[in-house]
Amino acid sequence: MTLSVLTNILENEHILISSSTAPKLAEALLPIFEQDDIHMQLVSLNLFLKIIDLVVDKGKKPLKRIVRQSLVPLFFHCHDENERIAEASRELLICVARFLKKRKHKHLIKNEEMWKFVKCLLTEDRSRAVEHLRQALPYLQSPQEPLRAAAIRFIGFAGILMRGQQEEFQVLNEGPGAGGDARPRTLGGHLGAVSGPGPSADSRVSPAGKVLEALQERYRMGSLLGRGGFGSVFSGTRLADGAPVAIKRVPRNRIQHWGELPDGARAPLEIVLLDKVSTGFPGVIQLLEWFELSSCFLLVMERPERCQDLRDFIATRRFLPEEEARGLFRQVLEAVRHCSSCGVLHRDIKPANIIIDLDSGQLKLIDFGCGTFLQDTVYTQFAGTPSYSPPEWTQLKCYHGEAATIWSLGIVLYQMVCGKHPFKKGRDIIRGQLKFPRGLSQECRDVISWCLSMRSLDRPSVEDLFHDPWLQDVHLP
Incomplete structure (x- = not known):
């Protein structure tokens, strides 16, 4: 049979x-x-x-x-x-x-x-x-x-x-790492030179084994926070000072793009981009160090003690008051401007990739797995979430980085104040139809409509938004 x-x-x-x-x-x-x-x-x-x-x-x-x-x-x-x-x-x-x-x-x-x-x-x-x-x-x-x-x-x-x-061993070891090239890295640009875990008392321990020993000496692994197409993220604790961290495991076979760090080391593009934006700016998640194992990379990042992603933050309230949305949106703009100044294009800005420190109100842009280097010319390959892609990609299969970012920012702002995505179906994007709730100010409506202009040339730049009247006199944390 x-x-x-x-x-x-x-x-x-x-x-x-x-x-x-x-x-x-x-x-x-x-x-x-x-x-x-x-x-x-x-x-x-x-x-x-x-x-x-x-x-x-x-x-x-x-x-x-x-x-x-x-x-x-x-x-x-x-x-x-x-x-x-x-x-x-x-x-x-x-x-x-x-x-x-x-x-x-x-x-x-x-x-x-x-x-x-x-x-x-x-x-x-x-x-x-x-x-x-x-x-x-x-x-x-x-x-x-x-x-x-x-x-x-x-x-x-x-x-x-x-x-x-x-x-005792941690779930970090889920990334099998015996044999091959395995190494711990700090970000040489601002955290000093790389130092390995030191000589092992047992010369038979593989390089990967030494890296895993270093991991266990530095961090305690916690529960799964989330997972997506590029990897899984776990909570963790830095043993030296008890600081909370997030540990992202990215399987090597899912890495599509590579880049070069300032010290000449070859690394996944996500690490290279995080290295560029991790300059201490509070609105972007900071990469603290990373580890290479034979089958995966482990990224150790900062994590606020009490935080929630913007998607859940909105969902628990159904929608945000306009004044609260105005402050958060201003912070998102600050994060985008910082990334652009570092030559980085995020390409997947959405509520799920924005976290809020519930104690301070500080917002942080996370997950650079779809990111790339910023360029003036058009992009002909899409990366990110399809429902946040601009109409020019749907129609012409190309887009400019800033214009596509502004489109996604318009969707995010709409979700903040309306509690839902403005375009339920793909054809709604082409029609460009927007429905606003009563009580929403005309100034806020104008910003959303401007960002969601069907023609990319009609959309504002990031700097244009900073000078919009609706975004003036905003209190930031």
Whole structure:
């Protein structure tokens, strides 16, 4: 029976799988997780999930042994280079944890705290540690570098456990980093020269191992704050002074653009851009230091003690009073002007990429993952959020940096005072139709309409907005 036929049969929600059949089917599917054929892998993962869901009650106990064997393979495929395989593996791993009634496992996987999950897996039943280690060994020969690196770290943790040594490790280690070029960096432009973590007492420790040691010496990892197309962001604490930080993990295989730092080092463009804008200006998030591992980069950034992104800030209030929006919008303009003065174009200005310090009212522009260098000529490649793209991109597939930024600023201001996006559908952008609530001043309406002019040449410059009457005499934090 082919996988496709079996899939079609199991689509029938009234079918239940017998206690004798379920373990056999599940065991037959496990090797297919390792197929090179992506379609076969996805089908096998989907079928495994259906078996868990459709097995009869008395068949759950004999099925548990096979399901338990899937934990380690699924963990590794959460690191798969193919995002569809990685996501399907993660979803199945959550279902497996639920089936096995491992509530803590499920919580850690959902929060992407994968190396804490490994710690639980290896410590909850030490009699199975050798079995887990044996399952991990083949991934040392995987053609995928992320899987090989994950195997090295997994085996390292298992080895520590079997020697009876207890070591606390952080979810930062989720970025497998054994072997290869691994280095900690500070921003040489204003934080001084780079110094590595120092010589290891054990000369066998890899460069990546030393970097991870340095990370653990400097920071304590917290919970997942959010994730997007370019990486995941975690809360953290700097151990030296207890200062809160944000730690962004960017997988190497998701990095599309690279640049050069002032010291000549090659780095992801996001780091290069943050280096340029991290001059102490309060309206832009400051990059404190960064670490390079073999499969990812870790960016350590400042984080206000109590903060909220502008999207949630608006949502909890439905919309903002015009006077409050005026002050916040002025701060956004200050941040944009600072970036421009540094030769940086953000390209993804939206409420989700703006955070507010709830104690001081200070606003900060974050997430430069879509950014690029500012240029006078047109851009012919779009990066950012499509619903914030200007009409000239929709119609002509090109745009100027400042004009596109002004368009997105108009949308942000509209969202502040109206509580919703001005254009629900793509055709609404082309029509350029705006509806304003009663009570909104004409001056505010004029600024929004000016920013959202259909012709890019009709839009104001950043400096024009600074001189607009509506934005005068604004109190800033």
